[in-house]
Amino acid sequence: MLDLRLTRRTSFAIAAAGLLAACTKATARTLVVGDQRGGVQALLTASGELKDVQYPIEWAQFPNAAPLIEALAAGAIDTGVGGDAPFIFSLQSNAGVKAIAAFRSQGPSTTILVPGRSSIHAFDDLLGKRVATPRGSIGHHLLLAGLQRAGKPFDAIDIKFLSPADGRAALTSGSVDAWSIWDPYAAIGELSDGLRILPVDRNLAPGIGFVFGTEAALRDKRSQLADLAARFARARRWAETHREAYARMLTQQTGVPIDATRRYIGRSVNVPVPIDPTLIAEEQGIADLFHAAGLLAKPVQVAPHFAQL
Template identity: 30%
Template sequence: MTLSTFTRRAALGAIGSLAASAALAQGNTPRTVRLGYQKSSTLIAVLRLQGTLEQRLAPLGATLSWHEFTSGLPLLEALNLDNLDFSADVADTVPVFAQAAGAQLTFVAQEAPSPTAQAILVRSDSPLKSVSELKGKRVGFAKAAGAHYLLLAALEKAGLSFSDIEPAYLTPADGRAAFERGAIDAWVVWDPFLSAAQKQAGARVLADGTGLASYQRYYLASTRFAQARPDVLGVIYTELEKTGRWVKQNPKEAAALLAPFWGLDAGIVEQANGRRSYAVRPVTPQNITEQQKIADDFLAEKLLPRRVNATDVALFKPQV
């Protein structure tokens, strides 16, 4: 991506902002923010429990509606279909699948890498000791999730390809059930499901993302909404950044707040939160460039329907 291309995009963004201002003046600006999240959307969960976003958005004449999803792919599918305005954090793999489906995405924020917050698990009594032993085995994971890319990267390092395993596309809840009853040989999953499986089911880590997948999580909006309500996105960005710092500085208090909401023991939540960076930062062109390798790796395994240009997205610029 050349500087001139980003300059053109910046100009288009400015035009979009002018259009948004015109919409504001005409009273056509969206008033209800349809916000999608998943169980691993920690910072959004804290904000919801504390009622912070409702309080901060009220002076802007905006209200919130909350929509829970099982994983990142259906969340961004809803964003693409204009059934959502804003998506809480999804793994870095998910946007490339949404782009392949033609989604018009605006990247609002990114969490710094958290490679140990996802892992390939086996049961405590499993004979498997290395990733190379997954050949011919049935492995469960959520399609397009960060876990999916971790599996690809781990298999490649072990000298295997995706075709060497038997994939089982499972939601986290279905994956846990299949894992415990032995219907799958390994399970690739992220926190807090990872910590729950370790503490409750004695799961053993075969490999985590260290040196394989950085596991950066992104917050996104539909480009239509980003152009219409940059004021709302600015508030959300600011509160995410503050909440990320609070969770890391107050691990026990944060775990106590989230535990009943997630239906998990506070110790599990604290362990899971300890693996996530929660360092919210603006998305830069360099960040998006890293997405290209993910997209190309999925395409090479014939798991992506077409090649995508990972940089062909809009970037929200918060006032920081």
């Protein structure tokens, strides 16, 4: 039997979202979907993919991917979407979270920001500097991958683990020298704070995201999972060809200024990709890097945690 104990943070998130009540009321066919503001539900609605769904959906909102994935591991939700780096940390406990579909960013969605007048102009200029990023995030991975590529120790950059909001405040106040972050935070920083994007090799961060499902949902609700994943893939393709409509929808949902939304949608859209050996190898590389950097207690093999619908 899986150990479904929750961390205090995840218990709070689930209670706040009303998940326990949702799960109690849900019928056997109800799909409980973890989401973030401006995420799956918003995209499916904007693209018209929710018009003819033949099964009930319960939506549960989370502030970011990490607590969403923890809720998956606890069996409180059936499915949700998250990034490649947070997925790695769920695998240490082997809690039954599977990646069932994938998408990839077509553009620089994760980047490093510095003040407009900063003397930092290349990745090597970050050595010895203070850089903010959330722990275990795609921004954290970008820094570690850059250090590995440069042949430098992982402590060659003084990484400060801060939330996106705190990271932005730290950079604009001068408490840190740079900020490794993703859109829309990067676009907001550029337009609102005069921050400058540091050129980095896009290959350092594969930019993969996943649709997840629990083992229980794969057993009992496979057809619903497959249908939702297919709708999400079509919605992603719609967003690629309807960027202005997508931008306006995101601004309405998130409150991010339309100029910032247009900027990041214009430079990066996520598109569906197959789960194949190349993609699995990329995810294994992220796991190996996190382990080498001391972030994982033990090595993680990612291949068993993918499932075909």
